[in-house]
Amino acid sequence: MERLRSLVGRRENRLDFLRDLVSLLLSREELYSNDALFRDAVEEVYSILKSEVRAGKFELLNAYETAVVLRAVAFNENLDVQALLRKLLAEMG
Numbered sequence: 001m002e003r004l005r006s007l008v009g010r011r012e013n014r015l016d017f018l019r020d021l022v023s024l025l026l027s028r029e030e031l032y033s034n035d036a037l038f039r040d041a042v043e044e045v046y047s048i049l050k051s052e053v054r055a056g057k058f059e060l061l062n063a064y065e066t067a068v069v070l071r072a073v074a075f076n077e078n079l080d081v082q083a084l085l086r087k088l089l090a091e092m093g
Contacts, residue, residue: 042074
């Protein structure tokens with residue numbers, strides 16, 4: 001993740017960092033070819049948005065939901081509806 005931070009530049013504002021990171025991912029296809037780097041970036045996007053929503057920034061809820069789907073695709077999780085429903089139920093406690 002440090003490599004990505006250096007590519008984007010260190011930002012104090014987490015949302016500005018995310019915007020830069022996502023823009024970088026969209027503009028530099030070679031990042032997709034490095035699976036580990038791409039997954040780190042997706043995990044960072046997911047984690048920051050999750051944290052922001054939990055902190056009460058509900059205007060980011062749609063972005064967080066999109067990050068959840070992106071994370072599932074990036075990590076090749078089973079996208080079977082039944083499996084996702086079971087996982088959802090388990091994650092809710």
